[in-house]
Amino acid sequence: MVSVNDIDRLFLQSILSRRIVSDKLFKLLWMKCKDAAKAVNPGLEVDVTETSDQLMGRMNKKLDPLNLEIKTIYDEHSGIKLYGLINGTGDPNAQLATSYTVSEIAFFKAIVQQIMLGNDECYSISSMAALRESNPIKPKMTKSQAEGVLNSFVTSGWLLKSSRGRYSLAPRTLMELGLYLKNTYDNDGYVECTVCMEILTRGTRCWNSPCQARLHHWCYDRFSKTRAEYECPRCRENWSLPANKERMIPIGEEAAKEGYDDLPRRRRADSEEEDEMEVDEDTEEERPQRKKSAPKKGRAAQAESEDEEPEPTQTQSSAQNDDEDEPSQPARRRIRRKV
Ligand SMILES: [Zn+2]
Ligand SMILES: [Zn+2]
Known part of the structure; x- marks a missing residue:
């Protein structure tokens, strides 16, 4: 019965x-x-x-x-x-293991890293930048193999691809890998909505620097449409003035400007597992590493080529961060956010 x-x-x-x-x-x-x-x-x-x-x-x-x-x-x-x-478990190695090889999972994690550390909280990368992340992966993937894996990440619901051809994190990733994202990017890249406290990768930010109020689009709509006058929940600036509404700063693909993907990429210190994590002795915080930049043409050519050597590893390029004339990476990020 x-x-x-x-x-x-x-x-x-x-x-x-x-x-x-x-x-x-x-x-x-x-x-x-x-x-x-x-x-x-x-x-x-x-x-x-x-x-x-x-x-x-x-x-x-x-x-x-x-x-x-x-x-x-x-x-x-x-x-x-x-x-x-x-x-x-909430760990990508376990969550993706039934459908992807170890190197494909490494490719996925590298893409996620570039999305999470994107400039101006754009939380997205171009197709070319995503393909470029396959270069250091071993065994080496051909360009068409990497494209196939990328497509699979989209059809399996891990990544979204926009009409502009930019990749961002899909709800499945935010949900299934939420804990991993929080633990990995908590001090750098992971932000929460001021209203619903959930992870935020697209929405809007208070223009009143250095206010940290960020809202999902729909949280902002709900917040603003239920009252005639409303203020920032953090800094109390009047958000409802028409002039101030226009000053809200976009988060997500809308924030991505032309040429962002040609800028030097940021890396977490522990992004390559065989390398030891570097710790800033003054703050005891992880110090993000930055990859050595290459000219635009070289990068484009590299993405096209299947036979070229992988990019310099983090260890090879880390000397650049020791240059005293260069501000540390967190300082750069602060400067950029003030602009
Ligand atoms: Zn929200
Ligand atoms: Zn504010």
């Missing part, structure tokens, strides 16, 4: 196959599973008053022994609530 447990099992299978669904689809799938069970067993009593979050809580009790969990996140662009099934 079909039971409520069968509805739950059918529902979990449908979520497992989709990984991430909208609030609307989450509830619809459960209703369809319920209807299918009712068709077989019309007398089956099912609680139809259950909300999506109650359903999620009930499912999570069943998933707990499997180290799986359903979590929610709001789509950064539309504000639509999403439900996603994630496993407890």
Whole structure:
């Protein structure tokens, strides 16, 4: 005889196959599973008053022994609530292991790093810059192999590709790798929305430097549309004045300016696992490294070529950071943000 447990099992299978669904689809799938069970067993009593979050809580009790969990996140662009099934580790090496090779995962992590450390919080990189990240990966990928892997990251829901051809982090990555992103980029790159406290990679920032207020687009809309007069939740500047509305600073692809991807790239000190992490003795904070820059033409040519040697490693270029005339990388970032 079909039971409520069968509805739950059918529902979990449908979520497992989709990984991430909208609030609307989450509830619809459960209703369809319920209807299918009712068709077989019309007398089956099912609680139809259950909300999506109650359903999620009930499912999570069943998933707990499997180290799986359903979590929610709001789509950064539309504000639509999403439900996603994630496993407890939150580490890219584990999350991508069933679909990708070790070198493809290294490629993914290198792209994520460039997205997280993008200039002016643009949280996106061009196709050429993304392909360039495959150069140091061993065994070496051809350009078409790297393009194929990049496409796969998009179709599997790890990355988004915009109409401008720029890659950014998709909701699946924000959700499944949220802990990894927080732990890896907490002092540099990882920012949260001032309103909902979730990770933010697209939205808007208070223009009143050095105020750190940042809001998702939809959080900003909700914040601004519910009142005639509103002020920055941090610095209390009046945001509702028409002149001030225009001064809000974009975060995400909108912030990406022409030529950003030709600038020297920033690296975390521990970005290559075989290298030792460097620590700034004064602050005891990790000191991000910067790769040696190459002329634009050389870089472009490098992305085209499949036979060229990989770029200089971090160790080879690290001497540049020791030059006393050069400000440290965190100082550069502060300068850039003030502009
Ligand atoms: Zn928010
Ligand atoms: Zn402010």
